[in-house]
Amino acid sequence: MKQKTETLFAVTAPGLESVCAVELAALGMDEIQPEAGGVLFRGGLRELYLANLWLRTASRVLVRFGEFGCRDFPGLYRKAVRLPWGRYLKPGTRLRIRATCRRSRLGHTGRIAETLEQAMEKALGAATQTGCDKEQLLLVTVEDDLCRLSLDSSGALLHRRGYRQDIGAAPLRETLAAGILMLLGWRGETPLFDPMCGSGTFLVEGALLALNRPPGAARTFAFMDWPRYRPGLWQALLMEAQRQGREACPVLAGGDRDPAVLEAARRNADRAGVGHCLILRQAEAGDWIPSVDRPGLAICNPPYGTRLGRGEEKAIGRTLDRLYEKIPRPWQRVFLAADPGPADAMVLPLRRLAALQNGGIRAALLEVT
Numbered sequence: 389m390k391q392k393t394e395t396l397f398a399v400t401a402p403g404l405e406s407v408c409a410v411e412l413a414a415l416g417m418d419e420i421q422p423e424a425g426g427v428l429f430r431g432g433l434r435e436l437y438l439a440n441l442w443l444r445t446a447s448r449v450l451v452r453f454g455e456f457g458c459r460d461f462p463g464l465y466r467k468a469v470r471l472p473w474g475r476y477l478k479p480g481t482r483l484r485i486r487a488t489c490r491r492s493r494l495g496h497t498g499r500i501a502e503t504l505e506q507a508m509e510k511a512l513g514a515a516t517q518t519g520c521d522k523e524q525l526l527l528v529t530v531e532d533d534l535c536r537l538s539l540d541s542s543g544a545l546l547h548r549r550g551y552r553q554d555i556g557a558a559p560l561r562e563t564l565a566a567g568i569l570m571l572l573g574w575r576g577e578t579p580l581f582d583p584m585c586g587s588g589t590f591l592v593e594g595a596l597l598a599l600n601r602p603p604g605a606a607r608t609f610a611f612m613d614w615p616r617y618r619p620g621l622w623q624a625l626l627m628e629a630q631r632q633g634r635e636a637c638p639v640l641a642g643g644d645r646d647p648a649v650l651e652a653a654r655r656n657a658d659r660a661g662v663g664h665c666l667i668l669r670q671a672e673a674g675d676w677i678p679s680v681d682r683p684g685l686a687i688c689n690p691p692y693g694t695r696l697g698r699g700e701e702k703a704i705g706r707t708l709d710r711l712y713e714k715i716p717r718p719w720q721r722v723f724l725a726a727d728p729g730p731a732d733a734m735v736l737p738l739r740r741l742a743a744l745q746n747g748g749i750r751a752a753l754l755e756v757t
Contacts, residue, residue, distance in 0.1 A: 395452040396436060397538060399426040400445055403744040404567040408445045411570075415442055433618060436611060437625055440542055441604040444566035444597070447545050450527065450538040451476070458535045459493050461503050468507035468537075476539055476614050477524055479512045487528040494530050504528065504537075522613050543610035550606045551592060551660035559587060560689045560724075562603070564746060566593040568753060571742055572685060572722060576600075578638055579684030581719075583673045583711055585642030588653030588666070590687055595662035598637045602629045637662075641678035643671040674711040683718035692726035692749070705733030712736055712756045721756040 400408045405422040412420050412429050415438050421428040426446070429435070439449045454471045458464045477483070485501040494500055504526065525540040547563040569590070574580065576598025582590045596603055605626060611617060644650050647670050657663040669676050673688075688711075690704050708730060712721045722741070725731045727750050731738055742753040 394431060394436070396429050396431055396439065397426050397450040397452060398429070398439060398443060398446040399448040399450060401447065401561075401564055401567070401745055403742050404445045404563070404571075407567050407570045408443065411443055411445060412439070415439065433616070433621060434625070436541055437622055440546070440609050440611070441602045441625055441629065443546065444593070444603050445563050445570065447547060447563055448540050448542045449546070451541055453526070453537040453539045455534065455536045457533055458530070459533050461494065461499060464494060464500065464503050464535065465507050467535075468504050469510050471507070471511065471537070473508050473511040475616065477508065477512065478522070478613070478615055480522065481613070482523045483508055483526055484523050485526045485528060487530070489530045490532075492530045492533050494533070494535070500528060500530065524610060524613075541609060541611040541614075543608065546604065548607070549603050549660070552587065552589065552656050553659065560589045560746065562589055562593055564744065565589040566597065566603070568687070568722075568724065568742075568744070569594055569597060569685075571753065572687075572720065574685050576634075576638060578682060579678070579680045580638065580640050581678055581684065581686045581715075582642040582688050583671075583677075583686065584688040584690055585644050585653055585668070586649055586689070588642060588656050588668070590689070591640050591642045591653070591666050592657050592660050592662055594640055595637060595657070595665040596660065598634070598640070598665070599662065600632055600634045601661070605629060637665040638684065639667065639678055639680050640665050641667040641669075643669050643673070643676050645670065645672050673707055674714050677715060683716060683720075685720045685722065686712070686715045687722045687724075689724045689746075690730060692729045692751075701730045702733040704730035709735050722753065724751055724753055726750070727752040 398408050405427055408427045409420050409422045412427060417429040417431055417435055419430045456467045458467060483505055485504055487497040487500045489495055489497055527538045529536045547561045549562055580594045585591055650668050650670055653668055654663060657666050667678060690708060708723060715721055731754055737757045739755045739757050740752050741755050744751045744753055
């Protein structure tokens with residue numbers, strides 16, 4: 389891959405595109421362009437590696453592998469076979485294709501996948517499906533007879549940092565937790581309190597952000613199996629990230645009524661290397677507020693949607709009212725809730741900060757004013 393010649397795309401959850409764009413700018417990326425579902429940018433190997441290592445809000449980093457007009461399957465094969473497959477795939481790699489098609493003569497996604505597999509095998513000069521344990525995801529969209537192919541450089545989704553092996557009934561994705569903190573402008577300089585902390589995702593992501601530790605440092609990526617992978621460059625970026633780390637952490641406190649869930653939060657934090665940063669206490673929401681010398685951010689992800697039975701949303705709304713009445717007003721008081729959801733039963737005045745999605749559920753980020 390030549391330096392600064394590739395079109396790259398960071399995939400995000402809806403509502404996090406602007407935050408991801410800010411992250412990319414901080415990493416020094418070029419030609420940043422947010423759009424629905426992610427952010428376009430340009431770069432070479434260093435930029436590709438940096439994006440996977442550092443992005444807290446992206447779920448994948450894609451390389452735009454090819455784009456061309458196509459109206460029939462023979463044409464698809466002819467154009468696809470000329471793509472630089474060997475730059476990214478070794479002979480023997482299994483190709484996993486996800487194809488979508490809208491307003492196109494190529495209306496059969498299964499045949500699109502078969503045609504692209506044949507083109508790859510022809511280009512690499514070998515049958516690629518036999519006896520190989522390496523797999524590469526190729527995302528294909530065909531719309532108005534324009535075919536766009538994107539190779540996934542990340543492998544497992546980027547929210548899988550590796551630390552969260554103990555999870556609750558309805559976990560908050562790490563990318564969404566980090567994205568919410570960044571949307572709120574929290575950068576690890578003031579206290580963070582989660583009174584319904586569950587398995588601790590807000591707190592662990594807050595600690596990683598405060599200590600300036602890259603979320604991808606302890607995992608592997610799909611690009612490590614590409615022919616032009618440069619392990620020396622990757623190690624240099626890891627060493628550079630280590631030098632950029634910080635030692636100090638603000639108060640990061642969490643409470644939960646369930647002792648088993650709190651123990652899961654402790655284990656997750658220890659695996660992330662930030663267990664020493666967290667203060668965790670068993671308590672009902674509102675029964676304990678950490679003693680700090682300055683106000684900070686109080687944030688939680690209360691039960692909603694399928695986590696609640698009939699009529700329970702009103703009870704959660706009343707709990708949130710009691711909780712945020714007890715937290716001093718200088719604190720910023722925020723929660724994530726289904727839209728509509730428990731917030732509809734609350735008395736305290738609220739301000740909508742962002743529209744998001746959590747596990748496929750439409751949600752709103754709300755602030756108590």
